[in-house]
Amino acid sequence: KKRFIPEDRGRLVTAFLQRFFTRYVDYDFTANLEEELDAIAGGHVEWKEALRQFWIDFNRVIGETKNLKISEVIDHLDEELGPHFFPRGEEDRKCPACSTGRLSLKFGKFGAFIGCINYPECKFTKPLEIAGGEDGDDKDAAAALANEPKILGTDPDTGRSVSLRRGPYGPYVQIDPPEESKDKPKRQGIPKGVDIAAMDLAAALKLLALPREVGTHPESGKKIEAGIGRFGPYLKHDGKFKSIPKDDDVMSIGMNRAVELLAQPVKETWRTKKKAEMLAKKEAEKAEKAAAKAAKKAPAKKAAAKKKPAAKKAAAKKAPAKKAPAKKSKSE
Known part of the structure; x- marks a missing residue:
């Protein structure tokens, strides 16, 4: 299938951005931004100046949206997403509870939902799509969470x-703190595939007990934990995740299977590859700075003093050669 199917929350955000932040979701804007980022990377554009100009324009748009009334935003989203939530038009907008009211998009403490305009006389509500259940769309359970939490019981x-x-x-379970407490309550997300309509106190307490210790790794001697995070169920060992x-259950996975999974090589993704490149770049920059720092600290070698040329001794004057006396001739 390999297709992205937007959820209702995604549709809401997209419709909001397209109406009130039009420029920033426009194709030409993202294309031009990529070119500008390439220019920054190439050293042709100063990044601080590019960021300053972006913020000036963006801050102006934010200022304009501050003056909007929430009713204006809701009315626009209701009109824009009407064909999605009410495919048969006014026929689908007729309230099934009071028969006289009209259904429209509304926002409450726990998010967006479909409600009757005759509220509070008519309290009919219908949730938007919420993750949960085998197919990610458990309507009955979602209805229970549309406007308020569902109390499952008491923590012993x-x-x-x-x-x-x-x-x-998505949905999660929580041990509720006292009203006056400012401490963050203990929470645990519910993994995909779990039927939230069947969630009871016992199942909630098991989830809240996570992460659980699976055992001690036979090679490292360090503990292995199993838990559920933002990106789903995980194993943790020696600081690594x-x-x-999907075929394994975080609540029952054992030592042998955990060791087997931890031994599998980590698949290189775009994220891990990019992270490795960034780390390598940082290490190179760090080494370069250290070398430059060391070069500054090293004392400069003194230039060897030039030797003065030896003074030339004056050549000793030779005494003039004595002339031999002239020989007398025999005639004299």
Whole structure:
């Protein structure tokens, strides 16, 4: 299938950006931005100046949106996404509870939902698509979380209530803190494939007990933990993480399987490759700076003093040769 199918939250964000931040989702803008980034990388454009100019324009648009009323935004989104939420038009907008009201997009404490305009006389609500269930769209469970949390029971250790809630990354369970407390409550996301409609107190407490210790690695002697993070179930060992495949259960995965998964080589992705390149670049820059610093600290060698040429001795004057006396001739 290999297709991206936008969720309702994604459709809302896209419609909002297209209406109020049109320039920044325009194809030409992203294309020009790529060219500008290439120019910065090539040293032809100063990055601070490019960032300053971007912020001036972006900050101006933010200032304009601050003056908008929330009702204006909701009305626009309701009109823009009407064909998606109500494919048969006014027929689908008729409230099934009171028969006189009209359904429209609304926003509450826990996010966007479909509601009747006759509220509070008519309290009919319908959730947007929420991740959960085998096909990622458990409508009954989503309805329970559309406007308020679902209380599952009481945590036996703390005596506090345990609730099923909806967050930006999907449904999760939480041990509710006292009202006056400012401490962050203990939470745990519900992995995909779990039927949230069947979520009860026992299942919630098992999730809240994560991460759990699987055992000790036979080679390193360090513990292996299994848990659920933002990107799904994982194994943790010696500070490193390994994703748990869909066919394995984070709640029951054992030592042998955990060691087997941890031994598998990490697949190189664009993210890991980019990270390795950045680390290599940083190390090279670090080494270059260290070398430059060491060169500055090293004392400069003194130039050897030039030797003065030896003074030439004056050549000793030779005494004039004595002339031999002239020989007398025999006639004299």
